[in-house]
Amino acid sequence: MRPISRVMIALAALALLVLLTVPIWRIDLAAPQYPEGLYLQIYADRFEGDVDKINGLNHYIGMAHIKNEMFKEFIYLPRIIMVLAALGLVAAAWGRRILLFLGLVTLSLFGLWALWRMWDWGYEYGHNLDPRAAIKIEDQAYQPPLIGHKQLLNFDAWSTPDTGGWILFGVMALLAGVYFMEIRDMRRRSRAVRET
Amino acid sequence: MNKSFKITGIVIGFSAMAFLMMNSPGCRPGTTRTAVTGDAASRVYVAPGTHDEFYNFVSGGFSGQLAIYGLPSGRLLREVPVFSVDPESGYGFSEETKPMLTTSHGFIPWDDSHHPELSMTNAVPDGRWCFINGNNTPRIALIDLGTFRTHSMIEIPHSAGNHSSPFATPNTEYVVAGTRFSVPVGSEAERDVPINTYKENFKGSVSFIKPEPETGKMSIAFQILTPPVNFDLARTGKGASDGWFFFSCYNTEKAYSLLEVNASQRDKDFIMAVNWKLAEQLAKEGKGKRAPGKHYSNWLNEHTHTVESTIYEDVLQLDYREHPGLLYFMPCPKSPHGCDVNPTGEYIVGSGKLAALLPVFSFKKIQEAIASKDFEGDFVGIPVLKYESVLHGEVKKPGLGPLHTEFDANGNAYTSFFVSSEIVKWNVEKLEVLDRVPTYYSIGHLMVPGGNSAKPWGKYVVAYNKITKDRYLPTGPELTQSAQLYSIDGDKMELLLDFPTTGEPHYAQAAPADLIKPREVKFFRIEDNHHPWVAKGEKESGIERRGRNVHIKMTTIRSHFTPDNVEGVQLGDTVYFHVTNLEQDWDVPHGFAIKGAANAELLIMPGETATLKWVPTKVGVVPFYCTDFCSALHQEMQGYLRVSPRGSSVPLKAYTVSVDAEL
Numbered sequence: 001m002r003p004i005s006r007v008m009i010a011l012a013a014l015a016l017l018v019l020l021t022v023p024i025w026r027i028d029l030a031a032p033q034y035p036e037g038l039y040l041q042i043y044a045d046r047f048e049g050d051v052d053k054i055n056g057l058n059h060y061i062g063m064a065h066i067k068n069e070m071f072k073e074f075i076y077l078p079r080i081i082m083v084l085a086a087l088g089l090v091a092a093a094w095g096r097r098i099l100l101f102l103g104l105v106t107l108s109l110f111g112l113w114a115l116w117r118m119w120d121w122g123y124e125y126g127h128n129l130d131p132r133a134a135i136k137i138e139d140q141a142y143q144p145p146l147i148g149h150k151q152l153l154n155f156d157a158w159s160t161p162d163t164g165g166w167i168l169f170g171v172m173a174l175l176a177g178v179y180f181m182e183i184r185d186m187r188r189r190s191r192a193v194r195e196t
Numbered sequence: 197m198n199k200s201f202k203i204t205g206i207v208i209g210f211s212a213m214a215f216l217m218m219n220s221p222g223c224r225p226g227t228t229r230t231a232v233t234g235d236a237a238s239r240v241y242v243a244p245g246t247h248d249e250f251y252n253f254v255s256g257g258f259s260g261q262l263a264i265y266g267l268p269s270g271r272l273l274r275e276v277p278v279f280s281v282d283p284e285s286g287y288g289f290s291e292e293t294k295p296m297l298t299t300s301h302g303f304i305p306w307d308d309s310h311h312p313e314l315s316m317t318n319a320v321p322d323g324r325w326c327f328i329n330g331n332n333t334p335r336i337a338l339i340d341l342g343t344f345r346t347h348s349m350i351e352i353p354h355s356a357g358n359h360s361s362p363f364a365t366p367n368t369e370y371v372v373a374g375t376r377f378s379v380p381v382g383s384e385a386e387r388d389v390p391i392n393t394y395k396e397n398f399k400g401s402v403s404f405i406k407p408e409p410e411t412g413k414m415s416i417a418f419q420i421l422t423p424p425v426n427f428d429l430a431r432t433g434k435g436a437s438d439g440w441f442f443f444s445c446y447n448t449e450k451a452y453s454l455l456e457v458n459a460s461q462r463d464k465d466f467i468m469a470v471n472w473k474l475a476e477q478l479a480k481e482g483k484g485k486r487a488p489g490k491h492y493s494n495w496l497n498e499h500t501h502t503v504e505s506t507i508y509e510d511v512l513q514l515d516y517r518e519h520p521g522l523l524y525f526m527p528c529p530k531s532p533h534g535c536d537v538n539p540t541g542e543y544i545v546g547s548g549k550l551a552a553l554l555p556v557f558s559f560k561k562i563q564e565a566i567a568s569k570d571f572e573g574d575f576v577g578i579p580v581l582k583y584e585s586v587l588h589g590e591v592k593k594p595g596l597g598p599l600h601t602e603f604d605a606n607g608n609a610y611t612s613f614f615v616s617s618e619i620v621k622w623n624v625e626k627l628e629v630l631d632r633v634p635t636y637y638s639i640g641h642l643m644v645p646g647g648n649s650a651k652p653w654g655k656y657v658v659a660y661n662k663i664t665k666d667r668y669l670p671t672g673p674e675l676t677q678s679a680q681l682y683s684i685d686g687d688k689m690e691l692l693l694d695f696p697t698t699g700e701p702h703y704a705q706a707a708p709a710d711l712i713k714p715r716e717v718k719f720f721r722i723e724d725n726h727h728p729w730v731a732k733g734e735k736e737s738g739i740e741r742r743g744r745n746v747h748i749k750m751t752t753i754r755s756h757f758t759p760d761n762v763e764g765v766q767l768g769d770t771v772y773f774h775v776t777n778l779e780q781d782w783d784v785p786h787g788f789a790i791k792g793a794a795n796a797e798l799l800i801m802p803g804e805t806a807t808l809k810w811v812p813t814k815v816g817v818v819p820f821y822c823t824d825f826c827s828a829l830h831q832e833m834q835g836y837l838r839v840s841p842r843g844s845s846v847p848l849k850a851y852t853v854s855v856d857a858e859l
Contacts, residue, residue, distance in 0.1 A: 036782075053781050056754060060828065132855050134829055 001095045001182060008178045009100060012171045013088025019081050020044050024164030025118070027144055029054070031155045040066075041162055042118075044081060045074045061153070062133025063142055064125060073117060084110060097182050104175050111168060119146045240681065240693045242269040247713075250645050250706045252658065253312040253326050254679070256280075257700025260307040262328050262339055267645070267656060267706060268681055270695025278337045278346050279307030279330045281796075287346070289796035291772065291807035292727075295503040299333055299351045300490045308332045310359060310702040311429075315407075319366035319434040319541075319650035323711035325412060327362040327371050334358035336373060336405055338412050342717040347496050350414040353489030353511055354381045354401045360427035360443055362405070365472065366434045366650070370404040370417060374427030374443050381421070382487075394452040398424035402443060403511075404472065413495045418479040418512045419487075420470065420522065423576035424450055426459070427468075428533050429600070434650050435541030437559040439473035442544055444532040445525075448575065460550060464527040464583070466575070467535045467546050469562060471522055478519055484512040499726040501805050517577050524566060525575050526557055527583040534600035538609065538624050539650050543588055545624075547598040547611060554591035554598055554611060556627065561586045589627045594620050599640060600703075602647030604654040604684060610647070612639040612659065619659060619682065621689060633689045635680055637663040644684065645706035653708060657682050657689065660701040667694055677701055718782035720803030727805035729774035734758040739850035746771045748850055752786035752800065753778040754827040756852070757820070760835030764848030767812060767841055773798075773820075776805040787823030790837070797823050812839040 023041035026049075030037045038050040038057075046068050055065040068074055084107060091099035126143030129136075142152050145159045161169065242248050248266025251273075256263055260280030264273045281288030281297065288297050288305055297304055307330035314321035325347070326339045334355035340347040352358055352373045360374025378398040380387045389397045400422040407414050425445040433440035448465045451458030478484065489511040496503050516523045528535070528546035536545045544557040564570070565585045572580045597615030604610070609624050617638050621631040639659040646652040659682070664675040676696035683690045722732055731737045731749040737758045740747045746769050751758045757775075765771055775788045779802035789797040790810055798806045812818070822833035840846045 056779075056781075059754075 001097060001100075002185065005100075005178045005182055006092045006095050008174060009088055009103070010092035012174050012178075013085045013092060015167055015171050016081055016085040016088065018167055019164045020078055022164045022167070023048065023162035024168070026160055026162040028158045028160070029152075029155045044077045044164070058142075060133065060135045061142060062130030062136070064128065064130075066125075071121070080110065097186070100175065100179055100182065104172070104179055107172055107175065111172065115146065122146065236690070236692045239683065240268040240270065242266065242271070247709055249709060250653075250656075251709055251712050252643075252704055252706045253314070254660070254697055254704040255309050255312055255328060255700075255702045256698055257310065257677075257702050258308050259699030260309050260330070261699065262309065262312060262326065263698050263701075264344065265679075265695070265697070266709075267658070268692065270679070270681060270693050272698065274344060275698060276339055276344050276346065278328055278339065279304075279309055279335065281305040283796035284799070286796045286798040286806060286808065289808075290798055291809060292502040292805075295505045296346060296349055296494045296496070298494065298505055299335070299492050300353070301333060304333045306332075307335065309337075311362065312703060312705045313362050313364050313371065314705045314707055315368040316364055316366055316649065317368070319432075321646060321649055321705070321707045321711070322368075323707055323715060325368075325407070326705065327364065329358045329361035329373070331357055331359050331376065334373065334375065336362040336371060336414065338407060338414060340412065341712050342715045345496070347412050348407070348414050348494060350405055350416070350493045351491040352403050352405070352416065353491045354399070354419060354421070354487070354513075355403065360402070360430045363430045363432060363441075365432045365441070366438060368407060368409075369476075370406055370472070372402060372404055372430055372441060372443075374402040374430055375400050376426055376428070378424035378426065391452050394424060395450050398450075398452075400425050400427060400445075402427065402430075402468075402470065404475065411495065413506075414493055415506075415508070416491070416511050418475060418484055418514055420475060420514045420516055422468070422516065422523070423578065425466070429535060431535055431537045431544075431648065433537060433541055433559065435539070437537060437541040437544075439471065440559075441470040441472045442535045442537065443468040443470065444528065444535040444546065446531040460531060462530070464529050465531055465548070466525040466580070467528045467532060467544065467557070468578075469524045469526060474519070474522055475514055478514055478522070479512055483519065484514045486510045487513045498720075499724065501720070501725065501727050521566075523578050524562070525578050525580045526562065526586050527572065527580060528555055529553065534598075534611075536601040536603075536609075536648065538603050539605065539652060541650070543624055545601045545609060545611070547600055549597055549599055549614065551598065552593060552596065554594050554601075554622075555583075556588040556590070556624065557586050558588035561588070591622055591627045591629065594622065594629055595632070600642060602642055602644040602657070603652055604644055604647070605652045606654075610642060610644060610657045610684070612642040614638055614640060614662070619657060619689060621684070631688050633682060633691060635659040635661060636667055636678075636694070637661060637665055641701075641703040643704045643706060645708070648705075653706075654684060656692075656706075657684050658704065658706075660697070660704060662700075668696060679704075718802075719780055719784075720801060722776075722778065722780060722803045725776070725803060725805060727774070727776070729772075729807065730805045731774075731776045733778065737850070739764075739848055741848050744769050746848070748773050750775045750788075751778050752776070752788070752822065752833075754784070755822070755829035755833040757822075757833065757835045758852050759850035760852050762835070762837040762850045763840075764846050765812060765837060765839050766844055767815060767839060769812065771810045771812065771837075773808045773810065774805060775800050775808070777802050779803070784826060785824050786826055786833070788820065789823045790820035791818045799824060815839050815841055
């Protein structure tokens with residue numbers, strides 16, 4: 001591996017650690033009577049933002065109240081991130097391409113898993129409604145969008161990566177770049193070997 | 197026949213001629229029409245969703261309240277209850293706010309408020325507080341501009357009408373209170389005297405009230421007893437005249453009857469100059485005497501949401517006769533109302549309401565006259581400075597009935613003229629009249645944003661009128677009060693807008709919205725609520741009997757009360773509803789109202805606790821409900837309280853029945 005690749009991998013690993021302290025995803029809600037908007041931020045270990053206000057609104061339509069305790073993920077997500085970062089640092093120190101490949105695959109799987117968990121939670125949260133809610137609308141579910149915009153009753157909801165999400169994508173892009181650079185090096189070298 | 201035709205013809209001819217003459221211009225006084233310039237509407241139009249540029253704090257006069265308008269739109273934003281009870285919000289009725297209106301005379305549920313005054317830093321409004329005076333039962337109130345609520349109030353002893361108030365020193369070290377009426381003071385025997393011994397036995401007083409910079413609690417630092425005159429208005433010196441205070445006085449005739457005539461005899465009354473830095477020093481050195489004078493200082497404790505009262509038994513007084521150099525009189529024609537200090541502090545303008553000129557005094561010349569003892573004589577032991585020696589000059593024939601002057605940042609003054617019903621713009625240095633505009637009708641005070649400060653914002657002058665007549669849709673014998681907004685950006689003043697006002701707008705202040713908006717409190721943090729009966733969650737709600745008193749700790753959240761069923765209350769009990777609004781969001785107050793409440797309802801802000809006392813009068817079940825539309829289920833926000841006969845065995849309980857229990 002090139003030294004620069006190893007530096008890049010180390011940086012990517014350290015960048016992953018930032019995910020422990022910054023919000024990873026956010027959901028924004030807007031309605032005419034909420035000109036200032038409402039938002040929910042998802043950190044590795046907790047929710048932040050207008051949780052109480054959103055719970056207050058959800059109470060009418062029978063959605064469960066969002067509490068940090070509901071999610072086992074908040075306990076082991078930080079640990080997973082630390083393991084991934086450690087893996088990255090080992091790969092940088094060791095300098096083997098196979099580790100880089102494994103890291104990239106693991107990280108992609110992790111990303112996919114996280115998105116699936118979010119979708120699954122959103123589905124559960126939006127469909128499992130209290131049958132005695134004050135406001136009941138036929139066939140209306142309140143699943144928040146996984147990414148992008150959705151209309152939920154009188155609210156516009158947007159779901160977007162927050163700082164941590166962008167860092168995660170950045171890390172994946174960086175590792176992919178490093179990986180393709182290394183693959184190109186390998187091919188060139190094997191071509192050079194073949195031509196001699 | 198012929199003759200009668202002729203006569204009839206002549207009569208008809210004459211009548212027609214008379215009719216034509218009467219209705220031709222120039223033969224009949226015209227009625228006032230205003231010509232506003234074409235783009236006036238766009239200059240006062242504040243588009244939906246956008247904000248006004250200035251907050252305008254306008255006195256409610258006999259309503260006892262403080263009204264908040266936006267400028268330039270003239271829209272009423274809020275009426276802050278200050279001296280008068282307000283059943284709409286429960287102010288003066290809730291157990292927490294009753295002490296605010298308590299005085300040495302007992303509970304006084306109204307007053308007559310005249311002059312708002314913004315707190316200042318370096319002689320410029322800082323947007324923190326607004327003071328206003330209670331004229332009738334002498335008091336000063338402090339309104340917090342974070343919450344727009346009355347935050348503290350102090351009663352002023354040895355005063356009999358707090359008109360000359362509550363003007364502040366440049367850093368709000370003090371706000372002053374000069375008595376409008378002189379009265380006999382002292383022991384009971386000294387106070388019980390024939391009215392015609394006014395000259396011998398009556399005294400005036402000016403008080404210096406200190407608001408604590410951190411808490412806004414007020415106390416009287418010192419009081420100066422003065423000869424028996426009527427104090428009208430006052431202004432602080434600043435810049436060049438920092439450390440001095442100026443009070444206009446009338447009735448130097450010392451009249452006690454038919455003042456209309458008897459107090460208008462002298463060609464000149466006075467502006468009293470007070471060396472307040474000296475007074476402060478004398479008070480600190482213990483040179484004053486403590487005189488009996490019971491008074492209340494009331495203050496809203498923001499941690500308990502409850503007003504606390506401190507009762508003072510006496511007050512520190514300084515006798516001007518023992519401290520030469522404390523007071524000086526400057527002759528001022530004639531029964532002056534306003535005495536206003538220009539932004540640099542060098543010039544003091546007296547507005548003698550019966551005079552046909554405007555005297556402008558120079559602070560430099562005042563100091564020189566004091567140093568060289570250039571006196572005309574004395575008035576009850578106070579030196580009277582020679583008029584010509586302290587005069588910068590007079591504005592000749594400015595108008596009739598000058599009342600009050602404010603300033604812009606360009607060296608100009610704006611004076612209101614009550615009798616000639618106009619605003620006159622003039623240059624302070626040159627004493628030249630520059631422009632005049634009519635007002636509709638009979639202007640009292642006027643106001644330029646920051647116009648009493650060291651740095652006026654200018655832009656507008658607002659006329660606060662005394663008479664309305666035909667300017668608005670009529671509403672019976674009593675018409676709306678009114679104000680008018682003029683642009684002062686150009687050389688000519690331009691009328692832009694009339695707007696109606698509540699109560700009687702005496703004086704007003706204005707400050708840029710950007711100075712006030714950042715201070716805004718959106719709700720009270722529930723974790724900071726230390727009310728003795730707070731329920732910080734539904735689990736903390738409950739009920740308790742203490743003798744014949746029943747205390748209910750109740751919570752509100754969209755859209756239910758906890759508890760909402762109460763039983764075990766008996767005739768002869770007094771019930772206290774301690775209602776905590778659990779919401780932690782902006783603009784979600786809840787109301788509380790119960791049938792037969794003889795006092796008021798409550799409006800409880802998010803995170804606040806308020807208490808309503810209620811005495812049941814009949815056996816039966818009584819509903820209570822939320823009066824402030826709070827959500828789609830507001831109409832469901834209700835509860836029942838059962839009242840049983842005295843001695844009934846129904847156990848005391850308060851509960852809510854969840855939907856599961858009903859199944």
